[in-house]
Amino acid sequence: MNWLIATDLDGTLLDDDYDLVAAAAAVDSQAALGHEIALASSKTFSEMLKLASLCGRPPTLIFENGAGVAWPERLWRKADAGPVRHGFRVQLQGEGYIRLRSVLRALQRSSGARYQGFADMSVAQIAELTGLSTSGAALARERQASEPLRWLDTPEALQRFEQALQQRGYRLVKGGRFHHVMPRTDKACAVSALARRLAEKHAARVRVLCCGDSANDRGMLLGADVAVVFPRPDGSVLALEREASTGASVPAVVLHAATAGADAWTRAVTDALRRCGSAETRAPGGSAHE
Ligand SMILES: [Mg+2]
Structure with a gap:
C-alpha cells in the first residue's frame, strides 16, 4: 500500500x-x-x-x-x-440513532425549544429544504448516528440546547441550512x-x-x-x-x-x-x- x-x-x-x-x-x-x-x-x-x-x-x-x-x-x-x-x-x-432521537425528544419536552429533525419531517419536506430529489431525500433520511436539525427558536435557546447536548455526550455542528447533532467525533x-x-x-x-x-x-x-x-x-x-x-x-x-x-x-x-x-x-x- x-x-x-x-x-x-x-x-x-x-x-x-x-x-x-x-x-x-x-x-x-x-x-x-x-x-x-x-x-x-x-x-x-x-x-x-x-x-x-x-x-x-x-x-x-x-x-x-x-x-x-x-x-x-x-x-x-x-x-x-x-x-x-x-x-x-x-x-x-456513540449509541446510535434511536438513542439520539430519544435524547432529542426528551430535550424538546424539558426545554420547550422549537426544532425539527429529519425524523420529524416527511421525505417531501426534506426534498424541498435540501433541493434533493425525492429518492435522494429518502436516502438522506436513512440515518444511523446523527441528526440534521432545522432550528426554529432563538439563538439563546440554541446556545442552551448545545450545552445540554454536550452534557449528554453529543456535539452540535453548525452548518448552513441545518445543525447536525452527532456523537463526539x-x-x-x-x-x-x-x-x-x-x-x-x-x-x-x-x-x-x-x-x-x-x-x-x-x-x-x-x-x-x-x-x-x-x-x-x-x-x-x-x-x-x-x-x-x-x-x-x-x-x-x-x-x-x-x-x-x-x-x-x-x-x-x-x-x-x-x-x-x-x-x-x-x-x-x-x-x-x-
Ligand atoms: Mg464538501
Missing part, C-alpha cells in the same frame, strides 16, 4: 454535475496505483452506496461526518462487531482510525492525503501529511492555519485544486503525490488526531 487517500464528496470529488461514474473511475484509478481510498462525507451510508457500488474495489465509507464507518471486507478484523450491510461492516460511534477521527488499521495490517507507517473544501474537512486536512484544498463554488477557499485549540499544525504539503469534480480531483491528487514524493512527511502519531 502506498498512500491512504481520504476524500470529501460534495464540492471535492463531485461537482454540480454529480457524475458518479466519473467519480468511481477516479477512485479506481488511484486504487489501481496501490493507494487505499476512503470516501468521507456528511452523507448517510445509504446515500454513499451508489458511488461505492460503481467502484471496482470498494472504498472505506466514512459517513454522517465520521459518526459511522463502513469497512470493506479486506479491512475487517476478527474482533470487529457491527452488522454487515451491502458487503461492508458498519460501525457507529468527526471525519478526522475516522481517518485516523483507518490509518491505524492500515498501519497494523501492513506493519508499516501510512502516509495520508486528504481532500476537502469545507469546515467539516478542516480536521482531517490538518491531520494529513498532504492536504488538497478544493475551492468553493463562490471562489472562496478554506484557510488552513494552525489550530491553537488542538495543536494541529498545517501539513507539510498543501495544494489547491483548480475546481471540484472527478477530473480536477485526479489531476490534483496526482500532482500532490508527485510533488510530495520526496517531501518530508510526518510519522504516524505526529497528528493531533492520532
Whole structure:
C-alpha cells in the first residue's frame, strides 16, 4: 500500500454535475496505483452506496461526518462487531440513532425549544429544504448516528440546547441550512482510525492525503501529511492555519485544486503525490488526531 487517500464528496470529488461514474473511475484509478481510498462525507451510508457500488474495489465509507464507518471486507478484523450491510461492516460511534432521537425528544419536552429533525419531517419536506430529489431525500433520511436539525427558536435557546447536548455526550455542528447533532467525533477521527488499521495490517507507517473544501474537512486536512484544498463554488477557499485549540499544525504539503469534480480531483491528487514524493512527511502519531 502506498498512500491512504481520504476524500470529501460534495464540492471535492463531485461537482454540480454529480457524475458518479466519473467519480468511481477516479477512485479506481488511484486504487489501481496501490493507494487505499476512503470516501468521507456528511452523507448517510445509504446515500454513499451508489458511488461505492460503481467502484471496482470498494472504498472505506466514512459517513454522517465520521459518526459511522463502513469497512470493506479486506479491512475487517476478527474482533470487529457491527452488522454487515451491502458487503461492508458498519460501525457507529456513540449509541446510535434511536438513542439520539430519544435524547432529542426528551430535550424538546424539558426545554420547550422549537426544532425539527429529519425524523420529524416527511421525505417531501426534506426534498424541498435540501433541493434533493425525492429518492435522494429518502436516502438522506436513512440515518444511523446523527441528526440534521432545522432550528426554529432563538439563538439563546440554541446556545442552551448545545450545552445540554454536550452534557449528554453529543456535539452540535453548525452548518448552513441545518445543525447536525452527532456523537463526539468527526471525519478526522475516522481517518485516523483507518490509518491505524492500515498501519497494523501492513506493519508499516501510512502516509495520508486528504481532500476537502469545507469546515467539516478542516480536521482531517490538518491531520494529513498532504492536504488538497478544493475551492468553493463562490471562489472562496478554506484557510488552513494552525489550530491553537488542538495543536494541529498545517501539513507539510498543501495544494489547491483548480475546481471540484472527478477530473480536477485526479489531476490534483496526482500532482500532490508527485510533488510530495520526496517531501518530508510526518510519522504516524505526529497528528493531533492520532
Ligand atoms: Mg464538501
